[in-house]
Amino acid sequence: MEQKLSVLHRRKYGLSFYGWVLMPAVILLALITIYPFFWMIVKSLFHVAIRPGQKDEFVWFANYIALFKDSLFVHGWLIQARFVVISLAVEFVLGFALALILNNLKRSANIVTTIILIPMMIAPVAVGFLYMYLFNSSFGWYHWFLKSAGLLSGGSILGDPTWAMAAIIIADVWEWTPFMALILLAGLKKVPLDQLEAAKCDGAPPIKRFFDVVLPNMTSVIVIGVLIRFMDIMRYIDTILIMTTGGPAGATKTVSYYLFDVAFRFFDIGRGAAHGFLLLLVTIIIAQLFVNVMNKTKKGLAR
């Protein structure tokens, strides 16, 4: 293949035109990502001085050990896991139902999807305030609704550990179920009709057709949707920051949120760096998974 380089790939100064145009982006990206990345790894091994004049002290893995002894950190992973699993499950099920319905629409499909996708454009901070207002225990309309329907026994939603987590999840579901629905809808549109016809001729009932034909054809789309949502839930802490600030009694203090506390409330930089590095490690592993799936998708199924 190498000899067959076309006119497009002639080299100048050892780098093709394509190398030259890629260069600025790579350099800038390296400056703003790789340098901070190594900064973080190095600092995670230090006890970092806050006051000027003091010197950083090399402490080996003390920051990491301290993290695992910190029950808030360990619990943070559990809370994060609960947040992720419940949100994803609800968004997936509702999103799938919505996608199936949207797939049936004809003329009205455009206007309906346009209305439905509005929440995705809204700043997470704004979503936090919208729901903080709706869940307010003295004048929030959703609080009033839940009370009136007899679903809420306690006095306050955001003041109760279980309900507070539920409120955060509800806000997330409100904002991101449309995203899941639209991704799944795109997948549904690519389910080959001839396979469906064939299954129908074999006399397979709708449920069987769903599990035998529709689902297998949508695997890649489902994986992509779930992974992107997973990473975004790890990435954002805005709604928690607005609605509960991790409370009540740490009930919504996810591991991502707790990092914010460590770094910008306690200003413990060494530990924040260690914390951040572990969080990043988990996300990178997931990202690798995402890219693998995406490459497979490009080669085969979804296109």
Add this chain to the structure above:
Amino acid sequence: MSGDTVTVAPKRATPPAAPKKKKQPVQMQETILHKRTPVGKIVTWVVLAIWIVWTLAPLVITGLASIKTTREAFATPEYGDWGGVTKIFEFSPTSVHFKRLFTQEGFGSYIWHGLVASVGSALIAVIMGTLGAYGLSRGKFRREGDISFWIISTRMAPAVVVIVPLYYIFRSFGMLSTLPGLIVAYTTFNLSFSLWLIKGFFDDLPIEIEEAAHVDGDSHWAVFRKVAVPLAAPGIVAAFVLCVLFSWNDFLFAAVIGGHRAKTVPVGITELRTTVEVLWGPINSATIILIIPMIALGILIRKYLIQGLTMGAVRE
């Protein structure tokens, strides 16, 4: 190098001559799983109606609250008094909260900061992203897979993780609390995003058009500028709009890096919640100011929204 034989080697595995796959016909008599029945239609519309109400209710309630007096906005009926729901619509409109935002709270400059930071960062991201995407899409590199993975992984890092080192690095360079600092901070997530998204659009272009232009004697740069960029324009526009949207909506970077002198609208809103009181009237109107332009932008690029938000992995 000497013999400039024009070998037009098809670069991509798929034969570009094949016409683009058309959308599957929608005029099926049956849906994917079941026959269209009147009952099914009713169920469909009931579910959709519930979902639309659930989607719009928070926006309508907050939108109305933003033009109510505080007393009206806080008036909920007794628990169980379902007829009292109409109270939501009982008010005389006032613009006092919006006025307060601009006269007392400085939202005029917050909006300006948000605009400069998001448009500035989106411009950098899209210009460098378009160049880089073209290079990555057309060029052949050693370890291309690793470069791609590195680029996409920078986008997936949790925002808090990126902010911790950036804060301390920016502090030593005196870039905290400045608009340029904020622009650079936003570029950390916008650049990799736009590069990856635009690359998908370049990948989709049939390479023959560019090769033909080369044969006609155009330079690489001319082909890029006159052929490739115009053809990928929708993707470039979509990337630009989404970059603006991400930056305008961002809170963490603005709060930590933007500091006191480069406050944006999301930061401004959180300051309306003081330790003494929560100014719900101004908060609700500021929320409306924050979200309306982005909803408009999102609808504008509706066609590319899913492709954009999945970084090209899923197309509608």
